[in-house]
Amino acid sequence: MKLFRYAVAIAVVLCASLALAESGAKKTFDSLKALEGTWEGKNNQGQSLKVTFRETAGGSALLSEIYGMGPENMVSMIHLDGDRLLMTHYCGAGNQPRMKATLAPDGKSVAFDFVDATNLASPEAGHMNHVVFAMPDADHHTEEWTFLDHGKPMTELFTLQRTK
Numbered sequence: 001m002k003l004f005r006y007a008v009a010i011a012v013v014l015c016a017s018l019a020l021a022e023s024g025a026k027k028t029f030d031s032l033k034a035l036e037g038t039w040e041g042k043n044n045q046g047q048s049l050k051v052t053f054r055e056t057a058g059g060s061a062l063l064s065e066i067y068g069m070g071p072e073n074m075v076s077m078i079h080l081d082g083d084r085l086l087m088t089h090y091c092g093a094g095n096q097p098r099m100k101a102t103l104a105p106d107g108k109s110v111a112f113d114f115v116d117a118t119n120l121a122s123p124e125a126g127h128m129n130h131v132v133f134a135m136p137d138a139d140h141h142t143e144e145w146t147f148l149d150h151g152k153p154m155t156e157l158f159t160l161q162r163t164k
Contacts, residue, residue, distance in 0.1 A: 025085045028103040028110055032062055032078055032085075032133065035141060041160035043069070051143070051160055066158075087112045089128045093147075095119040097128045109134040114148075124150045138162070 035053040042048055049068035056063050062078040075090045078101075085101035096119060099112035112131040120127055126149035135141045143158040 024103065025080055025083055025101070027107075028085045028101050029062070029078070029080055031103065031107060031135070032101075032110060033059075034138070035064075035133070035135070036062070037162055038164040039141065039160035040163050041158055044155075044157040049158060051158065085110075086115070087131070089131075091128055093126050093128075095121075095125070095127050099128070099131060108136060126150075129153070 032053075033055060036055060037053060039051045039053075040048070041051075047068065049066060051067070052065050054063050055061070057079075060079060064076040064078065066074045066076075069092070072092045074092055076087050077090075078085065078087045080086075087099045087101065089097050089099065091097065095117050097117040098115045100115050102111050102113070104110070110133045114127070114129045117127055126147060128145060129148035130146040132144040133141060134144070139162040141160050143160065145156045145158075147154045147156070
């Protein structure tokens with residue numbers, strides 16, 4: 001009987017831990033869904049750009065598209081995967097890095113860190129490695145994208161304002 005009680009107690013703790021992790025990923029996803037709309041601004045070289053966010057797939061994914069960063073637009077898809085929030089970035093470099101999200105304690109920024117990638121020639125080949133979305137208020141946000149190429153990070157900062 002005592003063994004049964006311990007087993008039940010462990011099961012309850014594990015279930016509660018999973019529920020908290022899932023609610024954390026969902027909370028992070030919901031905070032990013034607040035970005036839905038059209039944003040315009042500049043990168044750190046002063047070039048104009050536009051970023052759009054829209055929910056898709058019945059609200060199970062958030063699509064982000066960046067316009068103005070060269071001849072090709074870049075697209076990212078953000079979605080829940082169990083107790084994780086993932087982003088797949090379809091990059092102009094021809095690879096597709098996947099990154100896992102972490103919500104800042106204040107709830108005003110979300111960082112994505114590299115997990116793996118498809119079409120990555122080698123671990124040293126250039127790829128997006130880290131992204132931070134900072135949302136100080138409902139009408140402004142920044143995106144800090146870090147591209148890693150043979151161990152050398154290159155960071156691009158977008159400062160954006162909501163237009164729609």
